[in-house]
Amino acid sequence: MARNPSRPRDKNFAKIMSAAREEFALRGLNGARMQAIADRAGLPKANVHYYFRNKVSLYVAALNSIMEKWNDFFDGTTDEDDPTETLDLFIREKVRLAFEDPSASKLFATEIIQGAPYISNYLEEVMRPWVNERAKVIQSWMDAGKMPRSDPVLLIFMIWASTQHYADFQVQVLRIMDRPDYDENLVSQISDFISETILRGCGLIN
């Protein structure tokens, strides 16, 4: 976009963005305070308004930055690939993302729960095609007898649900397991469980 990005712009832009994501994830669009975001970013509130016209535009920018990041994971799986290997990789990648940046997942989840008022077209123009393409590949695996038949779209939803759960419901999971934090051990244990259970659930292993 910017042809000659100036130094301070980039630096503060990033600081604000990061602060906004945290704050919006923690309190939602309405609960988040511009002052709190400014404080988190270490800037006066008026400076935040220099970069973002208003709260909503900052919120939308935060959502967009997340969606861009997730889109990078738009790999080019084809009919040729091995279902077991591919789905395993997909699941593990989703788990990794969930633990790497729970705030992103939480922010996105809150927006969806509240009816996706600011990203409704994203759902239709980006997510729907993405899911349909994935589903087509999975369908082709089924047609080729590489795995038993079931609904590919519901399978994708199940993978999303099981993996994002650990980001969105972090507090609940930790409290119930009586742990202070996620650690490497737990993460790989969770990855293994989800991957194995779903792959077996699809009839791909055992």
Next chain:
Amino acid sequence: MARNPSRPRDKNFAKIMSAAREEFALRGLNGARMQAIADRAGLPKANVHYYFRNKVSLYVAALNSIMEKWNDFFDGTTDEDDPTETLDLFIREKVRLAFEDPSASKLFATEIIQGAPYISNYLEEVMRPWVNERAKVIQSWMDAGKMPRSDPVLLIFMIWASTQHYADFQVQVLRIMDRPDYDENLVSQISDFISETILRGCGLIN
């Protein structure tokens, strides 16, 4: 609680509660407006304040009413029961709840995502024991060789995640599937899919 519940109290109490749940689910604690809740309930705002000291107490009351409802489903499964049948029933019951009252699930989800500031002790005093008891039963099934070994707690999380997904992410699911609403057909299709996939994933069928 009330020994001689007066008529109007109960009626308006329920109306406010229902309105509050909808509104809080849709906008979150901070986004919800007392005026909007009052409007939904068909009462003047001041009347809402007659029943509930302030916004937070109404919010907590709404959360409590949900948790009470969910606690009813505290059935007494024992080691004697059949794992397949019991888990199948559990999954279907969760799916039913998700579709029956998505607002409840959404409200609860939002609270958890935001760190469960108002129900943190509920997580430890009610949910943790509940999960541990369930897990013990599942563990006993595994010990008895009725099903392959895996982590019972993670299994419970997976069931929660896969089922609640359809309440919380309702908009996303519908947009991606290009449907205006959930219908009976879809609901039973989803129930079947989740139940079959998870049961197979546990090594209980096929």
Next chain:
DNA sequence: CCCAAACCTGTCCAAATGGTCAAGATTTGA
């Protein structure tokens, strides 16, 4: 029929908060 308790509501207000603005500082580029 009476009266106290419960219930209802129009009106008002203090505090919180998003956003503006104008003046000043800093950087850039020619």
Next chain:
DNA sequence: TCAAATCTTGACCATTTGGACAGGTTTGGG
């Protein structure tokens, strides 16, 4: 070097909104 562009910020304001309150109405037991 210096002016234009970019950036920074304290002070300020309009609006929204949760909540108080006082005075009114209804209800039900005695």
